Amino acid sequence: xxxxxxxxxxxxxxxxxxxxxxxxxxxxxxxxxxxxxxxxxxxxxxxxxxxxxxxxxxxxxxxxxxxxxxxxxxxxxxxxxxxxxxxxxxxxxxxxxxxxxxxxxxxxxxxxxxxxxxxxxxxxxxxxxxxxxxxxxxxxxxxxxxxxxxxxxxxxxxxxxxxxxxxxxxxxxxxxxxxxxxxxxxxxxxxxxxxxxxxxxxxxxxxxxxxxxxxxxxxxxxxxxxxxxxxxxxxxxxxxxxxxxxxxxxxxxxxxxxxxxxxxxxxxxxxxxxxxxxxxxxxxxxxxxxxxxxxxxxxxxxxxxxxxxxxxxxxxxxxxxxxxxxxxxxxxxxxxxxxxxxxxxxxxxxxxxxxxxxxxxxxxxxxxxxxxxxxxxxxxxxxxxxxxxxxxxxxxxxxxxxxxxxxxxxxxxxxxxxxxxxxxxxxxxxxx
Ligand SMILES: *[C@@H]1O[C@H](CO)[C@@H](O)[C@H](O)[C@H]1NC(C)=O
Numbered sequence: 001x002x003x004x005x006x007x008x009x010x011x012x013x014x015x016x017x018x019x020x021x022x023x024x025x026x027x028x029x030x031x032x033x034x035x036x037x038x039x040x041x042x043x044x045x046x047x048x049x050x051x052x053x054x055x056x057x058x059x060x061x062x063x064x065x066x067x068x069x070x071x072x073x074x075x076x077x078x079x080x081x082x083x084x085x086x087x088x089x090x091x092x093x094x095x096x097x098x099x100x101x102x103x104x105x106x107x108x109x110x111x112x113x114x115x116x117x118x119x120x121x122x123x124x125x126x127x128x129x130x131x132x133x134x135x136x137x138x139x140x141x142x143x144x145x146x147x148x149x150x151x152x153x154x155x156x157x158x159x160x161x162x163x164x165x166x167x168x169x170x171x172x173x174x175x176x177x178x179x180x181x182x183x184x185x186x187x188x189x190x191x192x193x194x195x196x197x198x199x200x201x202x203x204x205x206x207x208x209x210x211x212x213x214x215x216x217x218x219x220x221x222x223x224x225x226x227x228x229x230x231x232x233x234x235x236x237x238x239x240x241x242x243x244x245x246x247x248x249x250x251x252x253x254x255x256x257x258x259x260x261x262x263x264x265x266x267x268x269x270x271x272x273x274x275x276x277x278x279x280x281x282x283x284x285x286x287x288x289x290x291x292x293x294x295x296x297x298x299x300x301x302x303x304x305x306x307x308x309x310x311x312x313x314x315x316x317x318x319x320x321x322x323x324x325x326x327x328x329x330x331x332x333x334x335x336x337x338x339x340x341x342x343x344x345x346x347x348x349x350x351x352x353x354x355x356x357x358x359x360x361x362x363x364x365x366x367x368x369x370x371x372x373x374x375x376x377x378x379x380x381x382x383x384x385x386x387x388x389x390x391x392x393x394x395x396x397x398x399x400x401x402x403x404x405x406x407x408x409x410x411x412x413x414x415x416x417x418x419x420x421x422x423x424x425x426x427x428x429x430x431x432x
Contacts, residue, residue, distance in 0.1 A: 032266035039270070043262040043284070045254050047422035052343035055350045056217070059368020060395035061207040063100035063375050070211035072192035074098070074105045074127075077173070077181075080114045085198030090124045093196060097206040100375065102127035103194070106186060110139040110172075132186035139172050139180075142316060150322040157325055162232045165325035175321040177293065177328035179312035182303035191215075195296040203352025203361050204397035207376060210297050214346065221298045221336055222346040223291035224353045224360050226411040231288060233325040235278050237315075241334045242280035244314055254418035255345065256337040261287045289411035290333035294355045297348070307339050342418035352397045358406050361399035363392030370395075 017025070074093065078086045090105065098105075104127045107113060113131045121129040141147050151168065158166015165171075187193065192211045214222060245256075263270050263283045273283030302308060312331070320326050336345060352361040366388040370376055376396070385396050405412075 036264055036266050039267070040262040040264065043257045043260050045258050045417045047417060047420060049421060051421045052419035053346055053416070055348075055393050056210070056213040056346075057208055057350065057395075058393040059365035060205060060370040060373070060376060062370065062373055063207050064209065065100055065375065067209065067212070069101065069103065069209065070192050070215055071190055072103055072194065072211040073130075073187065073190045074103050074194045074196060075108065075187070076105065076196045076198070077108045077177070078198050079109060080111070080117050082198040083117050083120060086117075087120060087124060089196050089198055089200050090121065092200070092202045094124065094126055096202040096204065098126055100207070101209055103211075104128045104130060106130045106132060108132050108134055108181075108184075108186070110134045110136075110169075130186070132184070134176065134180075134184070138184070139176055141322065144317075145319060145322065150319070153323045160232070162325055163230055165233060171322050171325060174326060174328050174331075175316065178321065178326070178331040179309065179316060182300055183309070187300060190300055193296070193298060193300055195294065195298075197294045197355060199355075200294065201352075201354040201359075203354070203359075203394075203399050204350065205376060205395045206351060207370075207395050210348070214297060214299070217346075218344070219299075219346045220302045220340055220344040221291070221332075222296065222348050223293075224295045224348050224351055225292040225355075225358050225406075226289060226415050227292050227358065228411055229288040229290050229327060229330050231278065233327055234320070234330050235324060236318075236320060237324070237326050237330055238286035238334065239277060239280055240315055240318055240320065241311065241331075241338060244311055245338050246281070248310075250338050253337065253339075253341055255340055255342045255415075258342075258415055258418050259287055259289060259334065259337045261285050286334065287411075287414060289414050290329045291336070291345075291415070292355070292358065293327075293329035293332050295348075295353055296332075297346075302339075308335055311335055311338070345415075345419070347412075347416060350393045350395070352394060352399055359399075360405050361397055362394035362404055363387075363389035364394045364397050365392045366390055368392075368395070 076086060076089070086107075105121070105125045107117075107121060107129060109132070112133055118129070118131055121131075137143075141150055154166060154168050154171060181187075192214065194210070210222065213219075245252075261284065263273050263279070263285065265273050265283060270283040271281075273279050274281050276285075279285045312335075315321070315326070315331065349360070350362055353359065354361075364386055369385070369388065386399055
């Protein structure tokens with residue numbers, strides 16, 4: 001079929017632009033693409049030639065019950081009303097780990113613990129329980145804050161449907177876990193903490209001492225699951241931290257690059273992107289990928305140090321813990337990205353762990369279950385151990401090993417890229 005242009009539109013068929021203009025446009029387009037390429041390349045993660053973070057062990061170990069321990073505590077923030085869920089977690093962790101290692105558990109609450117709670121925990125912990133009241137000023141609005149404005153904002157966030165953001169106590173908790181937790185008098189004597197929460201499951205035997213291994217391998221922070229943060233909880237958090245990073249001249253680590261999503265808008269329009277408050281002064285944004293903080297094994301000294309506390313105090317003064325709902329996971333993760341090289345972060349991929357609907361569970365290591373071990377073998381529930389699979393690294397995990405992870409691996413891959421060996425192209429063009 002021949003399409004005929006009506007006479008009135010005939011001029012559309014003629015080239016509208018002169019040769020020179022077209023050439024100029026072409027050059028501009030190429031220049032813009034090249035500029036975008038150069039810009040995004042700045043955030044390309046430089047992968048190492050060897051893995052910088054391997055699992056500490058890939059099969060069951062004979063628990064070193066007589067070896068020296070680290071100066072560490074298992075810490076849970078919990079209310080009296082959550083006793084049942086708290087007991088579930090404690091029983092799970094005792095059965096899978098602490099019955100061999102007997103680390104003390106510290107329970108934190110913004111109200112005094114009930115007699116029943118203390119008695120139940122005294123009976124359930126093999127390394128002793130301590131019960132600590134969080135000082136009022138560390139679980140309330142900062143003194144300079146306009147409480148009425150903050151309360152109004154919290155109510156508005158709730159109406160806007162931002163997750164948990166309508167609850168004042170949730171904001172206190174996020175602020176507490178972001179900064180004040182680390183400087184608690186109750187934790188002053190410890191070097192390491194393992195954060196746990198009510199109502200989580202541990203699925204695998206942890207037959208080695210993670211604190212000892214963290215110290216031995218010079219790690220600072222250990223995690224299990226990484227997720228995407230809800231953008232509406234923290235519209236200005238990344239900008240605040242990025243500006244702080246620039247102001248204090250922190251170098252850009254590979255971990256920071258792994259967290260940033262560079263803008264694809266060309267110069268000079270890119271800098272206009274910085275008018276969006278979720279972006280930094282250059283127009284780039286955060287991928288929202290973070291380490292989920294309800295499980296953490298980490299070095300208290302890092303978080304008590306000047307760099308971290310300086311950042312926290314700055315963030316606190318902006319009011320964002322109340323005028324937005326900044327989560328402690330987001331704050332921890334971006335701070336780690338700003339301050340640490342990738343080899344300081346450890347993924348406990350050999351641990352089975354569940355919180356809410358999110359979980360990680362490795363397949364069991366083939367031939368690595370130490371059936372002969374007297375110490376490990378006294379578990380009466382052995383029938384629920386899942387099969388061993390090639391490539392498995394778990395120790396007596398109680399999940400079927402078919403599905404090992406939820407949510408795909410988008411954030412995990414992204415955050416682990418800087419510590420993961422670059423794949424080598426084979427001569428046949430494949431990748432191994
Ligand atoms: C729990 O144990 C601590 C220290 O061992 C003790 O002081 C306290 O009285 C115990 N509390 C209850 C309720 O059993």
